[in-house]
Amino acid sequence: MYKPSLKNNWSLIGLCILSMILFTIVHYSKKEVKQDFYEEKVLASKNNAEAMKVLKEEVLSLGYTIDRLNDPQETGLIGASVSSITTSRGALSERLTTLNPNYAAIMIDLLKRSDLKEGDYVAVGLTGANPGANLALYIAMETLKLKPIIIVSAGSSTYGANRELFTWLDMETVLFENKMISFKSKFATLGGTNDIGRGLPPEGRENLMRAIIRNESIPISGENLKENVELRYESYINELPDGEHYSAFVNLGAGVGNVGSLVNAKIIQTGINRKLGEKEFKEPGVMMLFSKMNMPIIHIYNVMKLAKDHKLDTNSMTVYDHGQDDKKYGEGPIFSKQINNVFVAVVCWLVLIFAIIAVIIFDRHDRHFMSNIVDPEEDL
Numbered sequence: 570m571y572k573p574s575l576k577n578n579w580s581l582i583g584l585c586i587l588s589m590i591l592f593t594i595v596h597y598s599k600k601e602v603k604q605d606f607y608e609e610k611v612l613a614s615k616n617n618a619e620a621m622k623v624l625k626e627e628v629l630s631l632g633y634t635i636d637r638l639n640d641p642q643e644t645g646l647i648g649a650s651v652s653s654i655t656t657s658r659g660a661l662s663e664r665l666t667t668l669n670p671n672y673a674a675i676m677i678d679l680l681k682r683s684d685l686k687e688g689d690y691v692a693v694g695l696t697g698a699n700p701g702a703n704l705a706l707y708i709a710m711e712t713l714k715l716k717p718i719i720i721v722s723a724g725s726s727t728y729g730a731n732r733e734l735f736t737w738l739d740m741e742t743v744l745f746e747n748k749m750i751s752f753k754s755k756f757a758t759l760g761g762t763n764d765i766g767r768g769l770p771p772e773g774r775e776n777l778m779r780a781i782i783r784n785e786s787i788p789i790s791g792e793n794l795k796e797n798v799e800l801r802y803e804s805y806i807n808e809l810p811d812g813e814h815y816s817a818f819v820n821l822g823a824g825v826g827n828v829g830s831l832v833n834a835k836i837i838q839t840g841i842n843r844k845l846g847e848k849e850f851k852e853p854g855v856m857m858l859f860s861k862m863n864m865p866i867i868h869i870y871n872v873m874k875l876a877k878d879h880k881l882d883t884n885s886m887t888v889y890d891h892g893q894d895d896k897k898y899g900e901g902p903i904f905s906k907q908i909n910n911v912f913v914a915v916v917c918w919l920v921l922i923f924a925i926i927a928v929i930i931f932d933r934h935d936r937h938f939m940s941n942i943v944d945p946e947e948d949l
Contacts, residue, residue, distance in 0.1 A: 602906055610674035613677050620708055654780075672881065673709050686713075700730045719756075724759055757787070764798075843866075856868070
């Protein structure tokens with residue numbers, strides 16, 4: 570009787586080995602592809618690092634010490650745990666996350682995906698709570714050559730811009746005088762509860778008002794939150810040149826004058842909101858008034874989520890040599906991504922297909938050949 574050989578088994582083993590080799594070739598043939606807005610992101614990241622160096626020098630010149638435990642990168646942008654202008658408690662981890670210079674690239678991504686272009690007017694509202702995020706936003710707007718009209722809540726929560734002589738308004742002035750930015754906030758409120766400084770001691774409110782005046786901002790001081798929201802909105806509209814319009818509203822933080830309430834800040838999606846005007850809010854802030862104009866609303870509240878969504882390093886113990894190592898700029902998922910090389914993948918696929926076809930053909934040939942062999946033990 571005819572006994573089949575083991576040739577077919579060896580063919581299958583060969584195909585298996587070939588498949589693994591081809592898979593390995595395809596896997597390691599991936600290439601780097603630049604993400605959208607790559608050039609702008611790299612430039613913003615570099616400029617952000619330079620701006621952080623400028624602000625650090627100012628911190629030291631004012632005689633403030635840097636807490637290396639709470640500020641492991643020694644940026645000088647981590648404020649005190651308490652001061653006379655501290656409005657509420659804040660998370661240190663959020664402050665540290667935004668001190669990665671590449672956070673400016675995330676801001677570029679948000680602004681560009683909101684269809685903003687050079688020369689567009691943007692209404693901006695923020696607080697002093699997160700200097701790193703504020704700085705990243707300012708550098709991104711400067712890089713894209715936008716025209717922001719800014720209202721700042723001068724107070725700050727813990728570990729933010731809560732030093733009496735180095736509020737966010739002071740930081741703005743330093744950046745402006747060093748030509749890192751070409752704009753400053755036009756108006757400012759005290760911030761805090763109801764956006765009128767409630768909850769702060771009298772000396773705290775006095776210190777904030779001094780900061781507003783010495784940095785040449787125009788104070789907004791209504792009797793209550795509703796009045797402050799109206800005054801904010803009027804200030805934005807009146808500051809806009811005739812014939813111009815706002816292309817977006819950007820809120821950074823949870824300033825009640827902007828968001829209306831902390832609840833609103835939490836439930837509104839962090840990122841770009843294009844249909845916010847369709848929703849109703851019990852306690853609207855100026856952000857909701859702008860949403861009725863059918864413009865993009867960029868809500869930057871959960872800075873940790875933004876970092877994770879863009880796969881940015883959130884390790885607060887990572888020390889960045891700001892402005893010294895160019896290799897840190899332009900690297901990472903926010904700047905580029907790896908994709909398979911389609912050409913190599915197609916070639917490997919064709920090689921595998923031809924190998925399978927060859928095995929089938931040879932197998933049929935062998936079967937046909939063996940079928941013509943007469944078994945000498947078989948009865949004729």
